Amino acid sequence: MSFDVSVIVPTLNEQDNIARVYGEVRQATEKLRCEIVFVDDDSRDSTRERVRDLQREDSSVRLVHRIGRRGLSSAIQEGILASSGRICGVVDADLQHDISIVPKLVDLIERGQCDIAVGTRYAETGSAAGLANRERERLSQFGTKLAKLFLAQNVSDPMSGMFFMRREDFDRVARKTYQQGFKILFDILYMQPQARVSEVPYVFRERTAGESKLDLRVQWEFLTHLLYLMTWRIVPAGLISFGMVGCIGLFVHFSVWPAFAPASARACVLGRNQVVRRRILIPPSPGSNPGAPANSQFWPSFTSRSLVPYRAVTVSTRTTFAAYSE
Numbered sequence: 001m002s003f004d005v006s007v008i009v010p011t012l013n014e015q016d017n018i019a020r021v022y023g024e025v026r027q028a029t030e031k032l033r034c035e036i037v038f039v040d041d042d043s044r045d046s047t048r049e050r051v052r053d054l055q056r057e058d059s060s061v062r063l064v065h066r067i068g069r070r071g072l073s074s075a076i077q078e079g080i081l082a083s084s085g086r087i088c089g090v091v092d093a094d095l096q097h098d099i100s101i102v103p104k105l106v107d108l109i110e111r112g113q114c115d116i117a118v119g120t121r122y123a124e125t126g127s128a129a130g131l132a133n134r135e136r137e138r139l140s141q142f143g144t145k146l147a148k149l150f151l152a153q154n155v156s157d158p159m160s161g162m163f164f165m166r167r168e169d170f171d172r173v174a175r176k177t178y179q180q181g182f183k184i185l186f187d188i189l190y191m192q193p194q195a196r197v198s199e200v201p202y203v204f205r206e207r208t209a210g211e212s213k214l215d216l217r218v219q220w221e222f223l224t225h226l227l228y229l230m231t232w233r234i235v236p237a238g239l240i241s242f243g244m245v246g247c248i249g250l251f252v253h254f255s256v257w258p259a260f261a262p263a264s265a266r267a268c269v270l271g272r273n274q275v276v277r278r279r280i281l282i283p284p285s286p287g288s289n290p291g292a293p294a295n296s297q298f299w300p301s302f303t304s305r306s307l308v309p310y311r312a313v314t315v316s317t318r319t320t321f322a323a324y325s326e
């Protein structure tokens with residue numbers, strides 16, 4: 001069976017969203033010959049079992065199960081490469097996207113209005129209200145502004161996770177996308193500066209089940225990826241990350257150390273002097289300090305007499321060595 005449209009749904013621990021996202025995609029695409037490809041990165045919950053349940057009823061549902069792999073961008077990439085529709089696109093499994101706009105996005109491409117059709121939260125009636133909190137909203141806006149600086153097109157939501165495009169256009173950039181990334185649309189736009197983009201506004205919904213996977217690591221990776229692009233894609237993101245961690249370490253060292261150095265150095269010297277004076281230079285002799293606590297005998301008394309055996313060993317070793325070397 002051939003398909004007009006392939007909808008890729010990346011999943012990572014989304015068991016409670018599978019049935020609903022399937023229902024919404026099916027409803028939105030009932031007039032299209034559409035396949036749904038779930039790409040799961042070895043979820044620890046029963047995500048895959050839920051997808052397999054759907055596969056028993058619907059032969060246009062497919063599952064790509066990746067083991068030992070992680071990364072949203074590479075999951076989407078593999079999903080698209082494994083699919084067969086003339087037009088392919090992505091929706092998140094967590095129902096934060098408004099899947100009812102999928103036919104509009106597909107239609108824009110079919111009519112040749114654009115090369116990439118993007119669902120946007122930041123234009124016209126669109127809204128990002130469903131982001132978890134104020135901090136996440138600010139982060140998203142900041143990331144969007146930063147990303148726009150790198151792009152030739154005027155796109156309001158280059159970090160959107162919902163977009164559709166023609167297969168041959170994707171094939172052209174497939175090898176160049178950043179495998180560790182989380183925002184594959186940004187890469188695609190960056191690689192195809194001449195691509196015509198249309199946007200359809202939608203209201204980003206709240207996540208009702210499961211958890212967001214956009215953590216600090218993902219943000220850090222995005223930052224190093226931008227720096228990689230700034231170096232004309234010469235210095236790898238891994239090396240930039242390594243260098244940045246080193247610089248942060250040096251910065252912390254030099255900003256904190258002067259504050260603690262005098263105090264800690266004095267404490268070390270005082271402590272050392274105490275030990276040397278009390279335990280080595282002036283060993284406690286029985287009866288000399290009747291009030292001393294019983295454990296004052298705990299430390300061995302290093303007098304010059306106690307060093308006699310060590311001296312003997314050193315002298316005999318030297319003599320033996322001299323005898324052999326003659």
Ligand SMILES: Nc1nc2c(ncn2[C@@H]2O[C@H](COP(=O)(O)OP(=O)(O)O)[C@@H](O)[C@H]2O)c(=O)[nH]1
Nearest residue numbers: 010011012041071072075092093094212213214
């Ligand atoms: N296969 C796969 N899917 C992922 C990965 N990270 C996130 N996802 C899925 O990508 C979609 C968006 O992720 P989410 O955590 O909701 O990102 P957010 O909406 O930006 O907070 C969801 O369907 C996740 O299950 C991953 O490493 N591999």
Ligand SMILES: [Mg+2]
Nearest residue numbers: 092094096207
């Ligand atoms: Mg989400």
